[in-house]
Amino acid sequence: xxxxxxxxxxxxxxxxxxxxxxxxxxxxxxxxxxxxxxxxxxxxxxxxxxxxxxxxxxxxxxxxxxxxxxxxxxxxxxxxxxxxxxxxxxxxxxxxxxxxxxxxxxxxxxxxxxxx
Amino acid sequence: xxxxxxxxxxxxxxxxxxxxxxxxxxxxxxxxxxxxxxxxxxxxxxxxxxxxxxxxxxxxxxxxxxxxxxxxxxxxxxxxxxxxxxxxxxxxxxxxxxxxxxxxxxxxxxxxxxx
Numbered sequence: 001x002x003x004x005x006x007x008x009x010x011x012x013x014x015x016x017x018x019x020x021x022x023x024x025x026x027x028x029x030x031x032x033x034x035x036x037x038x039x040x041x042x043x044x045x046x047x048x049x050x051x052x053x054x055x056x057x058x059x060x061x062x063x064x065x066x067x068x069x070x071x072x073x074x075x076x077x078x079x080x081x082x083x084x085x086x087x088x089x090x091x092x093x094x095x096x097x098x099x100x101x102x103x104x105x106x107x108x109x110x111x112x113x114x115x116x
Numbered sequence: 117x118x119x120x121x122x123x124x125x126x127x128x129x130x131x132x133x134x135x136x137x138x139x140x141x142x143x144x145x146x147x148x149x150x151x152x153x154x155x156x157x158x159x160x161x162x163x164x165x166x167x168x169x170x171x172x173x174x175x176x177x178x179x180x181x182x183x184x185x186x187x188x189x190x191x192x193x194x195x196x197x198x199x200x201x202x203x204x205x206x207x208x209x210x211x212x213x214x215x216x217x218x219x220x221x222x223x224x225x226x227x228x229x230x231x
Contacts, residue, residue: 004158032217033216037222043205043224043225045159047222050219052217093158097216100174106160107158
């Protein structure tokens with residue numbers, strides 16, 4: 001069975017600090033997708049990024065960047081110059097290719113608090 | 117483009133009562149998902165529909181939970197009777213197709229409290 005581990009449960013930073021959220025995954029599929037979602041206090045999960053297992057290029061979108069490393073089965077998320085509005089729970093998720101793995105498997109989430 | 121709509125946002129009931137949640141997916145999205153999210157956990161899939169067909173309901177506790185998507189658009193998830201352990205957030209999501217890796221877009225959820 002596939003698994004997503006987000007070892008950090010809570011992170012607290014001061015505004016303008018950089019912060020990295022870790023995600024480690026396990027799957028037997030050689031083809032899979034990885035995702036990050038943000039869940040603000042309003043409750044709705046907001047899609048941030050999707051990455052195919054064959055694309056190991058890092059991605060940058062504004063203050064957000066993602067580092068995908070197949071060798072360590074990690075897909076880490078960095079927020080540069082954090083802002084109070086970044087405070088939320090962040091989920092990493094995995095979708096494999098085959099059978100039961102094809103459903104989206106989430107980690108337990110990381111609660112990020114950005115203090116002014 | 118309107119997002120996934122869910123109602124109600126909050127529901128408080130007593131145990132053994134029935135409860136229903138409604139979801140309207142993003143227009144054009146033929147795949148609809150219901151998830152359960154317990155406090156401090158990530159969402160877990162309950163059921164997935166492709167159009168009006170339930171293609172994965174292996175995680176749905178069928179003794180008390182039921183779902184329908186009669187016309188392949190909006191959907192209803194029902195619990196009867198509710199138990200204390202059903203207190204959680206029920207999330208609906210939709211995607212354009214169910215192809216491998218399709219991005220799922222989520223609604224705001226319904227927070228259920230069973231007393």
